[in-house]
Amino acid sequence: MRAAGLAVTGALTTAAGGACRPIGQSPASSSPLAMSHTPKAADWSALGRSLAGRLIRPDDTDYTRARKNFNPRFDMIRPAGIAYCESPHDVAECLNFVRRYGLSVTPRCGGHSYTGASLGAGLVIDVSPMSSIRVDSPSGTATIGAGSRLVDVYDRLTSAGVSIPAGSCPTVGISGLTLGGGLGVVSRAHGVLSDNLRAIELVTADGRKLSCDARNNSDLFWACRGGGGATFGVATSFTFATHPASRIVVFFLNWPWSTARSVIDAWQHWAPFAPDALWSNLHILDGQAQAAPTLQIGGTYLGAQEDAVRLIEGLKARIGAEPSSQVIETTAYEHAMMIEAGCTTRSTAQCHLPGGLPGRTPVGQESREPEYAASHIFTRPMTGAAIDTILAAVRRRGGLAGGGQGGIAFDALGGAVNRVAPDATAFVHRDGLFNGQFTTTWTTAAPADAIRAQQSWLRSFHTAMKPYASGQAYQNYIDAGLSNWKQAYFGANYPKLLKVKNRYDPDRVFHSPQTVGVSG
Numbered sequence: 001m002r003a004a005g006l007a008v009t010g011a012l013t014t015a016a017g018g019a020c021r022p023i024g025q026s027p028a029s030s031s032p033l034a035m036s037h038t039p040k041a042a043d044w045s046a047l048g049r050s051l052a053g054r055l056i057r058p059d060d061t062d063y064t065r066a067r068k069n070f071n072p073r074f075d076m077i078r079p080a081g082i083a084y085c086e087s088p089h090d091v092a093e094c095l096n097f098v099r100r101y102g103l104s105v106t107p108r109c110g111g112h113s114y115t116g117a118s119l120g121a122g123l124v125i126d127v128s129p130m131s132s133i134r135v136d137s138p139s140g141t142a143t144i145g146a147g148s149r150l151v152d153v154y155d156r157l158t159s160a161g162v163s164i165p166a167g168s169c170p171t172v173g174i175s176g177l178t179l180g181g182g183l184g185v186v187s188r189a190h191g192v193l194s195d196n197l198r199a200i201e202l203v204t205a206d207g208r209k210l211s212c213d214a215r216n217n218s219d220l221f222w223a224c225r226g227g228g229g230a231t232f233g234v235a236t237s238f239t240f241a242t243h244p245a246s247r248i249v250v251f252f253l254n255w256p257w258s259t260a261r262s263v264i265d266a267w268q269h270w271a272p273f274a275p276d277a278l279w280s281n282l283h284i285l286d287g288q289a290q291a292a293p294t295l296q297i298g299g300t301y302l303g304a305q306e307d308a309v310r311l312i313e314g315l316k317a318r319i320g321a322e323p324s325s326q327v328i329e330t331t332a333y334e335h336a337m338m339i340e341a342g343c344t345t346r347s348t349a350q351c352h353l354p355g356g357l358p359g360r361t362p363v364g365q366e367s368r369e370p371e372y373a374a375s376h377i378f379t380r381p382m383t384g385a386a387i388d389t390i391l392a393a394v395r396r397r398g399g400l401a402g403g404g405q406g407g408i409a410f411d412a413l414g415g416a417v418n419r420v421a422p423d424a425t426a427f428v429h430r431d432g433l434f435n436g437q438f439t440t441t442w443t444t445a446a447p448a449d450a451i452r453a454q455q456s457w458l459r460s461f462h463t464a465m466k467p468y469a470s471g472q473a474y475q476n477y478i479d480a481g482l483s484n485w486k487q488a489y490f491g492a493n494y495p496k497l498l499k500v501k502n503r504y505d506p507d508r509v510f511h512s513p514q515t516v517g518v519s520g
């Protein structure tokens with residue numbers, strides 16, 4: 001498996017192979033709206049003519065390319081249409097169309113949903129063409145089009161000497177990431193991404209274009225900071241507070257498997273309690289091709305390298321061993337984000353998925369990846385028994401067929417993330433020490449029974465860790481196998497989210513198996 005969302009494997013100076021990986025289940029295929037009549041070819045053509053952007057239909061030569069998301073698991077989903085919206089007006093036209101014909105609608109940005117929630121059988125509203133990025137230095141903000149991908153966001157913002165606390169995967173979309181919270185590589189210093197949101201523009205199910213901030217439509221503004229994608233409307237732009245970004249320390253420490261117990265234990269007592277400037281993660285993955293499992297601590301530090309080194313020495317003292325290899329380096333912020341993205345040998349343009357916008361020459365060289373994942377948020381340190389469970393599960397994964405890689409990736413929380421009240425925004429998770437992401441990937445040639453075995457391995461690993469976790473799960477690591485998702489993703493914020501849903505989308509135009517307001 002390539003390194004998980006918030007991390008990379010490999011040395012700083014090499015292309016670390018991409019910071020991406022993902023999961024899922026088929027999204028909803030029909031709308032709860034009463035079907036008035038099926039749109040005819042002429043109706044679709046009329047929709048196409050009303051848009052400034054392009055409408056792709058199944059008979060279009062670009063259709064196959066257009067319908068592919070990041071995770072090939074969902075390649076069997078065949079939308080009736082994919083509308084590349086250039087403006088809020090285009091979005092409103094699409095929403096009027098789906099309401100008129102009772103079609104299902106799914107907004108899409110980066111297409112990284114773990115459950116394929118940005119694909120459906122009806123109309124996909126793809127916001128990718130709305131990708132302008134404007135930095136406003138006097139106000140300390142940046143307005144980012146809803147179709148922007150993280151690699152472009154970092155590129156544009158850092159060229160103006162600022163950044164936002166987003167994630168590491170270059171191809172993840174700003175929309176899905178922000179609407180579900182957004183954990184990033186400097187989140188302990190600046191909070192989750194949605195904590196930095198100052199305003200959002202969106203088109204609601206009835207086609208209204210609304211501007212939301214702390215004063216205007218404040219209930220919607222509250223809900224859009226963690227309430228999840230495709231729930232209250234289609235976002236068309238986000239305005240964030242920015243932070244100065246010039247140089248940053250990045251580090252990676254690899255450990256021999258024999259030290260696994262003490263590395264896990266030392267990390268969990270160190271990472272969430274470190275100064276805010278230090279963010280880190282811990283990856284424990286099965287060894288590919290019969291090799292020993294791998295153990296890597298990576299991270300960033302916003303400050304002087306000698307301070308980072310002092311903190312890392314403290315970690316080593318706790319572990320009582322030296323890493324088998326380590327890199328600690330201070331580098332330009334934009335280069336650090338390319339390291340985290342695993343994109344150091346590629347240009348910004350190449351650090352995209354190969355599809356690109358239909359009609360334009362595709363230049364992206366990032367690869368898609370089949371993956372299945374789940375998460376637990378931990379609010380207390382794990383016991384020795386929990387650590388033993390991890391070690392046994394990762395070893396077991398090594399014996400499975402189907403290729404790829406699996407294990408668990410912990411991302412440190414605490415710091416600024418936990419200084420926001422749980423009800424201040426819809427993002428409720430404010431007492432976590434770390435988030436644990438369970439992942440397994442396989443090769444495209446893997447047989448169905450091997451894929452099933454990998455997924456069942458992951459589910460049993462996730463279940464075995466439940467007694468040690470908090471019951472919370474991260475809504476952006478959306479998990480179709482989670483039965484109590486309302487509580488796990490939204491906790492005590494769910495009733496307020498439901499009120500907002502009832503106010504802005506009473507007909508449930510936006511619905512998928514784990515959207516606020518759906519039953520189950």
Ligand SMILES: Cc1cc2nc3c(=O)[nH]c(=O)nc-3n(C[C@H](O)[C@H](O)[C@H](O)COP(=O)(O)OP(=O)(O)OC[C@H]3O[C@@H](n4cnc5c(N)ncnc54)[C@H](O)[C@@H]3O)c2cc1C
Nearest residue numbers: 005020021022109110111112113167173176183229230235
């Ligand atoms: C490889 C990989 C790396 C990741 N790394 C991180 C990470 O570092 N940090 C982190 O927090 N998460 C990470 N994630 C999880 C990621 O935050 C979610 O998958 C997120 O939903 C992706 O957003 P997207 O726009 O790319 O996906 P999409 O699939 O396009 O959208 C996700 C959801 O949002 C909806 N949506 C999309 N656009 C809009 C819009 N404009 N308005 C309203 N709804 C919309 C979709 O319908 C869908 O329900 C990662 C995921 C993957 C696969």
